[in-house]
Amino acid sequence: QVQLQESGPGLVKPSETLSLTCTVSGGSNSVYYWSWIRQPPGKGLEWIGYIYNSGGTNYNPSLKSRVTVSVDTSKNQFSLKLSSVTAADTAVYYCATADCGAADCYSLAYWGQGTLVTVSS
Amino acid sequence: EIVLTQSPDTLSLSPGERGTLSCRASQSVNNRFLAWYQQKPGQAPRLLIYGASIRATGIPDRFSGSGSGTDFTLTISRLDPEDFAVYYCQHYGSLPRITFGQGTRLDIK
Numbered sequence: 001q002v003q004l005q006e007s008g009p010g011l012v013k014p015s016e017t018l019s020l021t022c023t024v025s026g027g028s029n030s031v032y033y034w035s036w037i038r039q040p041p042g043k044g045l046e047w048i049g050y051i052y053n054s055g056g057t058n059y060n061p062s063l064k065s066r067v068t069v070s071v072d073t074s075k076n077q078f079s080l081k082l083s084s085v086t087a088a089d090t091a092v093y094y095c096a097t098a099d100c101g102a103a104d105c106y107s108l109a110y111w112g113q114g115t116l117v118t119v120s121s
Numbered sequence: 122e123i124v125l126t127q128s129p130d131t132l133s134l135s136p137g138e139r140g141t142l143s144c145r146a147s148q149s150v151n152n153r154f155l156a157w158y159q160q161k162p163g164q165a166p167r168l169l170i171y172g173a174s175i176r177a178t179g180i181p182d183r184f185s186g187s188g189s190g191t192d193f194t195l196t197i198s199r200l201d202p203e204d205f206a207v208y209y210c211q212h213y214g215s216l217p218r219i220t221f222g223q224g225t226r227l228d229i230k
Contacts, residue, residue, distance in 0.1 A: 035219070045166065045209055047219035058218045094165055102178065103171045106213035107156035111165035 002026040002102070004095050004112035012089075012119050018082040022095030022112055025076065030101035034071055034078040035108060038091040046091075050098075051078060085119045092116050123147055125210050127222035133230040140197040142225045144210035149190045154213040157186055157195045160224075161206045169208075170195065197227075205229050 008020035022034070035050035049059035051069045059067045063082070071078040082089060092114040102109035124147040134140055144155070152173040158166035168177045170186035173193055183198040197204055210222040 037219075044224045045211075045221040047217060047221065050218070058216070060217045062217075096165075103168060104153070104175075106154050107168055107171035107177075107211065108158075108166070109168050109177065111167070114165050 002028050002097065002099065002110045004097065004110055006093060006095050006112045006115040008115065008117070010116060010118060012085055012117060013121050014086055014119055015084055018080070018085050018089065018093075018117055018119075020080045020093055020095075020115065020117070021077050022079070023075075023077050024097070028097075028099050028101060030099050032098045032100050032105040034069070035096050035098070036069060036080045037094045037096055037108075038089075039094070039114070040088075040091045048080065048082070048093075087119050090117065090119045122217065123150060123212055123214055123220055125212055125220055125222035127208075127210060127225045129225060130223070131226045131228060133228045134200055135230045136200050136202050138200050140200050140204070140227060142195040142197075142208050142227070144188075144193040144195070144222050146191045146193070146212065150212055150214060152189055155186075155188075155193055156211045156213075158209045158211060159204075159206050160209065166209060200227075202229070 003025045005023045012018045033050040033052045036048040049069045051057045066083045068081040094114045096108040096111045099109045126145045128143045155173040157170040160166040174186045185196045207224045
């Protein structure tokens, strides 16, 4: 069973860079992409971006100028960097994967528990 | 950009009743790329349905998905107390690659 766990600072100052890491355990050879999604308190889900198993990336156009998603397969980790944060970036951040072996290659079969990141001075 | 609109925003039903949740896309989408998730308070979303109608592993058969084109439905045949949660539809496609509906909250009446 694949498990994901987010880690990183829970508090980030305005204008700084938010950095999170997702550690994947349980092993899977059929992951199609690794993704980040966020959810502001009391609101809905917003896709941030993902990286394919081939290394290519796709980002939400509304965040593209500030987002970088990368993967380190040797450490079974993938990461999110979001620059120039403001209070509007305060949210629970989830990592998730699309696993062709668990479901199809397009939906998000596995999710981390989420981590709250607050942007405040 | 495809926009997913879910209705109703809130649905109040009693255990044992049938729940019908709607997801409408702003343009026709391929069934293969439409999924449904359940989210309970303080928890991550859980995949229920993918490919519009295929139940994910471990999902009870009281959950079913249907629809095509622009109109999709999640049906819960007989509501169990554990089913009261927020439900999201999701599409994978052109940029933005992944879009979510705004969610339907299913409340106990």
